[in-house]
Amino acid sequence: QQQVKQSPQSLIVQKGGISIINCAYENTAFDYFPWYQQFPGKGPALLIAIRPDVSEKKEGRFTISFNKSAKQFSLHIMDSQPGDSATYFCAASGGNQFYFGTGTSLTVIP
Amino acid sequence: EAQVTQNPRYLITVTGKKLTVTCSQNMNHEYMSWYRQDPGLGLRQIYYSMNVEVTDKGDVPEGYKVSRKEKRNFPLILESPSPNQTSLYFCASSLWTSGGAYEQYFGPGTRLTVT
Numbered sequence: 001q002q003q004v005k006q007s008p009q010s011l012i013v014q015k016g017g018i019s020i021i022n023c024a025y026e027n028t029a030f031d032y033f034p035w036y037q038q039f040p041g042k043g044p045a046l047l048i049a050i051r052p053d054v055s056e057k058k059e060g061r062f063t064i065s066f067n068k069s070a071k072q073f074s075l076h077i078m079d080s081q082p083g084d085s086a087t088y089f090c091a092a093s094g095g096n097q098f099y100f101g102t103g104t105s106l107t108v109i110p
Numbered sequence: 111e112a113q114v115t116q117n118p119r120y121l122i123t124v125t126g127k128k129l130t131v132t133c134s135q136n137m138n139h140e141y142m143s144w145y146r147q148d149p150g151l152g153l154r155q156i157y158y159s160m161n162v163e164v165t166d167k168g169d170v171p172e173g174y175k176v177s178r179k180e181k182r183n184f185p186l187i188l189e190s191p192s193p194n195q196t197s198l199y200f201c202a203s204s205l206w207t208s209g210g211a212y213e214q215y216f217g218p219g220t221r222l223t224v225t
Binding site: 006031032034036041042043044045046049089091093094095096097098099100101102103 | 218
């Protein structure tokens with residue numbers, strides 16, 4: 001079964017808006033939660049990551065919010081730009097093995 | 111330039127014909143891994159390796175083999191490919207400690223079609 005559940009499958013946001021992608025997990029042994037960005041024809045690239053000992057991490061316009069009790073984490077993209085249009089994957093790891101969400105296709109309309 | 115390279119980038123083959131997809135990294139990373147990406151399923155881990163001669167199964171290892179004879183190389187072997195292995199494959203590498211692997215660097219992908 002899917003170890004990490006991601007939603008929505010696709011997202012359309014106006015330029016300047018906030019994009020929010022959500023993920024949920026069940027395995028409490030997971031201790032590393034990265035987000036990857038993938039452009040067409042390219043491999044995924046690490047965007048930002050969080051450990052469960054903090055509830056939020058911000059890097060530029062990208063923020064991860066982490067809710068350990070709910071076993072959920074989300075990516076917020078502030079002031080979304082057309083260049084942010086890509087597929088985003090959340091993931092979780094408890095050591096050597098990684099589990100990815102099914103991906104969210106983000107389109108930012110100018 | 112730090113990178114993960116994969117070859118070939120595109121491959122069309124027939125059922126049952128053995129093939130190898132190569133992966134090489136120049137970052138002296140201990141951890142390497144193979145994933146397949148399928149529409150609606152995201153990325154699924156096939157095999158991973160924590161160091162030379164140390165490999166383990168990921169989530170979807172059936173039909174695949176790997177070897178890690180050198181730190182920089184981690185080839186993926188399909189001994190008898192079947193159409194359900196048609197997919198986009200990614201190799202990744204990362205530093206590794208006893209706590210696990212973290213920031214993974216992905217290769218450009220290999221699109222495999224098995225007819």
